[in-house]
Amino acid sequence: MRYKIVLSYDGSDFCGWQSQPNGESVQNAVETAAAKLFGHKTTVVGSGRTDAGVHALAQTAHFDSDKALPIKNVVGGLNAYLPDSIRVISAEESDSRFDSRKSAKKKTYMYLMYRGDKTPLLNKRALFAGDLDTAAMAAAAKELIGTHDFSTFKAAGSSAKTSMRTVYDATVEERDGFIVFKITANGFLYNMVRIIVAQLIKIGKGEHIDMATLIAARDRNAAKETAPGYGLYLYRVEYD
């Protein structure tokens, strides 16, 4: 039986989604909880890897078990074994052909920035960015929409076969005291959102950077900076 789960997590204390030799990963924590609940080892496949420090409001994952548990018990049981920094929001039985990674059609990431005074209470949760021209950032973000070769925003180490991606929406808005960047695409290259955010911040600070020119460069040297992981949230994963 295949289970589909939606997870929320504070990435601060993890080395990222994917299990690694050093450091505790979110995947490993969920697999440990699942093994306790179901009584056997199982691989928990996420819709995508989130880096160290990156958070999730709704990461989707799947795993298999021969054991049929009532869905309510899957949510409650996993949460009982998980640390407070990871919560299962929902669970459902899914088609055995469902694959949280391969079946994903759209993903949305959110990046949180704030101005005013730097506060420890937002430590590891949002980027203190100082004053920013959000209108300029919003205009630049719009240029990302469409199907492009996003090589400029691809970090070394990416295993993607192609750098073509379709961005459906990209916005910069002020909300609840935060400057919020949101981007929806059919997929993202390694560090793509964080590299884009670093450029948006430069634009917000008044640098004359043309996003269309950056994209057309298809060269990471045109956009060298990477915004820190702790401002980034996997916001939503959509399936058919």
Added chain:
Amino acid sequence: MRYKIVLSYDGSDFCGWQSQPNGESVQNAVETAAAKLFGHKTTVVGSGRTDAGVHALAQTAHFDSDKALPIKNVVGGLNAYLPDSIRVISAEESDSRFDSRKSAKKKTYMYLMYRGDKTPLLNKRALFAGDLDTAAMAAAAKELIGTHDFSTFKAAGSSAKTSMRTVYDATVEERDGFIVFKITANGFLYNMVRIIVAQLIKIGKGEHIDMATLIAARDRNAAKETAPGYGLYLYRVEYD
């Protein structure tokens, strides 16, 4: 020269305000930063100790140095040496008779709770309390106002000479999705706020507990629970 500083911190990664043999304390982090900035060791005296995991929006402290630095440089310099989890909000030169602890006239603590769904994003920041009757809690909080012997709410290990304290205000309000308890007094006994919060939560969950009777008991056995430290914030310290 005596400097008065106001600090904000995320207490999650600290063993509390006070320096201890094991674990990093907020006090130690500030003293380390001050030693780097002023070039000599100095003791940083806080208005009061906050426990492990407890946060501060505005903790006041003082320290001495023979070195006269422009105030702007004190704020910027300390922040440059401090970890992101501690920020100096303001600094001023103070009278040499000013003592952040002994001169404090009123202190306000805030305790953050929330209902709805438990979220990892509030991990170590607020207590997930489920559904609560905030009107009942507010009514019970009001009973705390006045000058009383608060022995019922004093944890073992308190070195206070007297358990008499004057509570000037105590409120429970819903705000920004949080249930917020705020209490202002001329001083607090060891764990007093957290022990009170544990009782308020029981009242919010429908238990028939009379706060005036609890106070009158003057016995810790009448109020055994202690709410977790991570929901607690030192909100303000007032001086003449």
